[in-house]
Amino acid sequence: MKGFKPIVIILFLISGVTCQKLQGQAAIVAMLFGDQVASEEFNLGFELGMNWSDYSNIEGVRGKHAIRIGMSGNIKLSESFYLSPAIYFLSQRSFHFKNLSLDTGNPLFDNEFQNTGGRGQLRYVDLPVMTWFALDKWRIGLGPQVSFLTSSNLTFEGPEGNFERDIEENTNAIDYGIMTGLSYELGKARKGKGIFLQLRYYQGFSDIFEDSLLAPENKQHFFAVHVSLPFITEELAQKNLEQ
Template identity: 45%
Template sequence: MKKVFLIGFTLFTISSSSHAQAALFALLFGDKVATENFNVSLEAGGTFMGYSNLEDSERSKMGINFGIGGNIKLNENWFICPNIYFLAKRNLFLNHFSLDSGNPALDANFTDIPTKITLDYIDVPIFFSYQTNNKKYRFSLAPQFSFLQKSRGIFERSEGDFTQNFDGYTRDVDYGMMVDFAYVLGKAHKGKGLIIHLRYYHGFTDVLNDQISTADNRSNYLSLHLSLPFITDELAAKNLEQESE
């Protein structure tokens, strides 16, 4: 029943069929490809965005990301965890911005008004993780590369909104570093575990072109994130035995 619910959630959340297929592979076959030193996981989280040197803006609402992860065990304490988030939505709000569509009559109706900018990325972080001997905590550091898939500007008026393609207003690639503190719930998911992450990302690139801001606008965010690992039944049983000791 839990797996049926997760499959339904995946199909509801992810619109692209290729992205859904990757997530469904993790759900249906993740435990079958798992070994003692490798497993995959479902990844989902919420992000609270910020941008440097962007004074005429408000703190953005929560974005979301969803994808799959790999967990490669090097020894009892060290892991490499490459992740890919096919769905990585971020946003920002400008208090005053003007439409520039090339149509003067249309632009006159959307001048100096609140504007929401939505950014859809594919995020690829690669975590280098240390897990404590009691297997309760993980500390990780990751370089992350984000590839822009789509950006839109939504000009908001009481009479109605207007949406414009903003691909030329935002840069195609963002990269930076992420730090991660995680708490491992070893007994959850029938011994296969659940990992709760608190993350901070700091970008190194100017993500907005000069049409939006001539300053250096680097992205940063806090994230609350969940990892649902798929491991072998034997390892899950071992985890339950260790938790009961």
């Protein structure tokens, strides 16, 4: 039964179908079970990150900072290896573009926003599963990530004002790829509860936008800076301070 409780909590985290529900579930788990389920073999953590995204085959695109918020599990497999499934219930990809044209079928709007600049924002629920190799305070990670689209829009900037277009129907609902990471542990921070500072890189393998919007394939990739705050007991925190 020792391994049953972590599995139940991880399944609870990934249940639900909307961003709002996922956010509420993660907050409830953190408040009710964060410290109680913590042990040397398993603990939960709060994840906060910022990323800069880019897309292949789109000229004039410049990444814009966007946030990622979620929860993770940290499972100790051995002295050197850790497994970390996570859910980011809010994961944005934002960017600026220089030369896109509005195509709504309405000449009144389309003629005003031809070859213009603007910004785009996509929102996902991310499910990465990272395997980490630990060497003292450093960890090197690798694992798959699947992302589920929740919203997608472009804002075209014109001389008379802006026009926002919902492009969710022109954006593929699922993205998948590989995440790599480099992590450093500040073990004595937060009175021994610790902080993990991470650099991450994601490379997507799927086409983000449908051909009706942009062609050819527009694969997504981004760099991210993360802060991970583990939930552990006071007893384990004291042990970290002593070490």
